[in-house]
């Protein structure tokens with residue numbers, strides 16, 4: 001079960017969201033070209049509500065691609081997402097995985113699907129990129145707060161990078177208005193106005209805006225994590241445990257989580273129950289639930305915490321107290 005260098009083997013994951021027709025695929029092909037120019041080997045997961053994936057046809061054939069068709073990864077086929085991620089990593093060992101969700105997907109729910117994969121394989125969710133159709137955003141806001149506008153807002157809120165696209169169709173004052181609206185809806189994300197998803201600054205690719213997957217070992221050694229780019233906008237934190245933890249202490253930790261963390265799940269081993277017992281835990285809105293499991297194959301002891309603007313440092317401290325008691 002040894003994991004020689006988890007940092008080196010963690011696969012970066014980028015989640016690409018944005019409303020129907022906002023320009024996700026256009027941006028994705030720019031992103032893939034850029035990664036390939038850098039000598040990287042990216043892989044893609046494309047999700048379509050329908051049974052065919054036309055967008056996939058537009059992309060480079062050398063890029064390994066998993067298609068998840070006929071359902072939405074944020075709901076009906078969410079369980080499959082983890083499996084797809086894990087098998088892409090096993091088969092192709094990509095340097096990065098980009099998940100393009102359907103325009104109708106709620107990114108928080110999709111994020112939840114990504115966390116499933118963290119149990120089976122080492123990964124790091126780096127950014128949530130939301131492509132915003134500039135003219136459509138302004139139009140929808142004018143029309144009032146319908147369901148579509150609400151979904152757009154959710155996609156905007158959970159982004160770490162906002163591409164304000166189709167700015168060629170905006171008047172200068174509309175551009176300002178759209179930027180202001182994005183800033184109101186999301187105080188933390190980097191906002192980049194784009195035409196056809198074209199961007200010049202790719203630095204964010206190597207920065208972790210969403211989560212910092214950490215294990216105790218790393219933390220002991222380090223203290224050199226990069227905080228300056230995180231904007232305090234942490235939405236998912238992945239923690240790998242090195243060994244079993246004490247069950248009461250762990251349950252107490254879940255009960256003491258701040259309100260800003262509304263979801264957690266993972267697999268833990270308890271030191272005080274019969275040897276080798278492992279549990280799948282779920283936590284949502286103050287309720288926790290443990291199911292004893294006997295995993296087939298290798299499954300990490302890992303906990304993933306999801307929330308809005310919570311302090312990763314405080315959470316890590318709480319976890320370390322549990323580890324110390326164990």
Ligand SMILES: Nc1nc2c(ncn2[C@@H]2O[C@H](COP(=O)(O)OP(=O)(O)OP(=O)(O)O)[C@@H](O)[C@H]2O)c(=O)[nH]1
Nearest residue numbers: 020021022023024025026103165166167195196197
């Ligand atoms: N005028 C203009 N058109 C754009 C821009 N970016 C993309 N488009 C066009 O908008 C349409 C939708 O772009 P896609 O990249 O397919 O959008 P998508 O978000 O992947 O669409 P779905 O897969 O349907 O959700 C295409 O016809 C693009 O050529 C832009 O910046 N300006």
